[in-house]
Amino acid sequence: MFNRRKFLASAAALAASQIPAISRAQSDPLRIGMLSCKSGALASGGKQMEDGFALFLKERGNILAGRQVELIVADTGGQPALAKTRAQELIQRSHVDLIVGPVAAFEALAINDYLAEAKVPFLCSSAAAEDLTQRKLNPWFVRTSSTSAQPCHPLGDYAAKELGYKSVITIADDFAFGQEQTAGFQRVFEANGGKIQTKLWAPLTTADYGTYISQMSGVDAIFAAFAGANGLRFLKQYSDYGMKDQIPVISAMTTVDEGVLKSMGDEAVGIVSAGWYSAALPTKENIAFVDQLRKVTGVDPGFYSVGAYSAGLALEAALKATNGNTGDKEAFIAALKKVEISNDPRGPWKLDNFGNPVQNIYIRKVERKDGRLVNSVIKTYDQVSQFWNYNPEQFLASPVYSRNDPAKI
Known part of the structure; x- marks a missing residue:
């Protein structure tokens, strides 16, 4: 005997079972x-x-x-x-x-x-x-x-062509991020006639940068690549050693990132950096x-x-x-x-x-505005690739950026 109620219930169950799980x-x-x-x-x-x-x-x-x-x-x-x-x-x-x-x-x-x-x-x-x-x-x-180096390629270009720097000492956190940032900056800076005199590497847990700062002399600028609170510590100690007015600092994005810039003082004013963002945009x-x-x-x-x-x-x-x-x-x-x-x-x-x-990379300069420090944008490199201006196939044929690649020349 036909049971309409059971038939409808069965049909509904069958339809439900056929609804894709997604x-x-x-x-x-x-x-x-x-x-x-x-x-x-x-x-x-x-x-x-x-x-x-x-x-x-x-x-x-x-x-x-x-x-x-x-x-x-x-x-x-x-x-x-x-x-x-x-x-x-x-x-x-x-x-x-x-x-x-x-x-x-x-x-x-x-x-x-x-x-x-x-x-x-x-x-x-x-x-x-x-x-x-x-x-x-x-x-x-x-x-x-x-990538670590993506903003640092344009910074190397800017440092050589527009700031006119010929010689630089680099200092960075001694882990992949710091090493790759430094390598990217070095590659483009040296390709445009600059020279890296010395590369200094500080452990991520470094509290006192005095021994590194004592090695900094005879160059046009210091390139600093730090993450977290390390940029704050380094720049404060660099200023305390009286170095701020002797050799300017240029930096990777995170060294003067807004997350730590809020805790900095005059030691950060004037630092030129490169990054894919600024709160001042x-x-x-x-x-x-x-x-x-x-x-x-x-x-x-x-x-x-x-x-x-x-x-x-x-x-x-x-x-x-x-x-x-x-x-x-x-x-x-x-x-x-x-x-x-x-x-x-x-x-x-x-x-x-x-x-x-693929994104804009901004050259930024730390300035004091409305009572706080900001990364004012002074130049924009439009739609920058992780490979900079290099052919991707040729870029990838070389080893990944590291402490010693590219080598200091």
Whole structure:
């Protein structure tokens, strides 16, 4: 005997069973795992990264492409081994859809192979290790900051051509980020007739830079590449030794990043640096961003907070392209790699074929305005590639930038 009620119930069950799993997954929360750093020399960067991403989510009511967002933050302690453990926990226990972060290059290098094997989208907001978008490509990796050397190539060009420097001593944190920044600056500076007299390397935990400062003489400028609070310590001690008025300092982006600039004084005034962002950019997007972040944190945004905010913009664009679906991971990462962002506080950018931004690099000068120190933009290099002006194939045929490559000539 025909039972209409049972028939309809069976038909409904069959239809439900045939709805693709990815469609049902779109109604689930989007679980984002963030690898941050809450202790050690890089803790300030971790805090800023969290602040930038939190502001992005707050502006959107914690909903992206119709999906509620669940953000799970894990502390790496700035340690590569712990970073890998935390990444494993986020994926295996928390079942996150993607990873955002981490702060440091050595952390990203420590987890990259694992995330590639696990096929988990890796949206790198800060860590700038060169080879992550060069010789050791992870098909699940996209970066929203830059390579270490990307801003330093233009700085080498500017130092030689416009500042007229002929000889420089470099000093940097002795880990991948500092080494690669120095190498990028050196390559372009020396290609334009400059000479690196000496390269000095300071451990990440250095507290007293006196022995390094005592070796600084007989050159036109000092190039300084530091992360976290190390730029603050070095510049203060450099000034205390009476060196500020003797040999000018030029620097990588993070040495005078807004995250530490707020704690600096006259020792920072006049320093020329290069970076893909400045809180002093006069665009409407940046003015609004700076205003909102100041309300939350009381300070200007910088490298880590903007990199994380940009990661949010890239994620949003990819989710819109896939109608909020992350269940089809191949389609999602393909959409992520195609994003072109026009409304970023830092200016427009798009990804190259290696998953790294092509973006404006700004030459900045520290000035005091309205009672605080700012990185005023004095020149813009438009849409700079991670390969600078070099042929990518030839660039990649050389070893990755390091302590000794390029060698001092």
